[in-house]
Amino acid sequence: MTGAAWPDGMSARYRHFRRLVVALGRIILGFEIHGEENTPERGPLIIASNHRRFFDPVFVCMAVPRRVQWMAKQEIFIPGLRRFFAILGAFPVDRQGGGRSAIRTALGYLKEGRALGIFPEGTRRREGADTQAKSGAVLLAVRGEAKILPVFIDRVPGPFSRLRGEKFHAYIGTPISVDRHLKGRQQYREAADELLSRIYGLPEQNRRAKI
Secondary structure (H helix, E strand, C coil), X not given: CCCCECCCCCEHHHHHHHHHHHHHHHHHHCCEEECXXXXXXXXXXXXXXXXXXXXXHHHHHHXXXXXXXXXXXXXXXXXXXXXXXXXXXXXXXXXXXCCHHHHXXXXXXXXXXXXXXXXXXXXXXXXXXXXXXXXXHXXXXXXXXXXXXXXXXXXXXXXXXXXXXXXXXXXXXXXXXXXXCCCHHHHHHHHHHHHHHHHHCHHHHHHHHHC
16 A cells, blocks of 8 residues: 555655654744645646745645645756655756647646646745746646645744744645636736735735734
8 A cells, every 4th residue: 555645646655754744844943834724635736836945845745735746947857856856746847948748748647637836936036036927837727627726935944033933834825716718928927927926925815814
């Protein structure tokens, strides 16, 4: 039963590994997940998150109780890190070549009812910088007949912040149903911008819900 998969796509081995990492995150960083119950247990799903750090795919996997397949730029698949990305479920995207092969792979995963992780900003966002959303997540949601799960990974507290009681928070919003009749670059761009706005608004939305 070691390699058997549950409805959420996790093998027993991956499930135990995730529980261990989450437990360590809670002990070391005070890791807290808000909205974990919003994650659909099965079916095609696109997980769209903000992107600030190299290890954000790990943090998203810690937050979301589904096995996630990741689209990642081809340049980071260097010797020594390939095994790490394989564990994360990442597959390379050739951005120079248009990424058609990666899109076919992604749609194949969605057809199988899997969860696909994407960073709508396309690259890491520097603190205070303003970046535009790419329309890939919306495009795949339409073509793959999948909902989008917005996720926000907050700042990782440093040692002194932890001593003051600061915690590491991850926020999961409610799934978004994308209009299947979107047409043209402008409509896709507007939907992508709205998605990114929803992602960055999750911490405030969670705060207001608790008042």
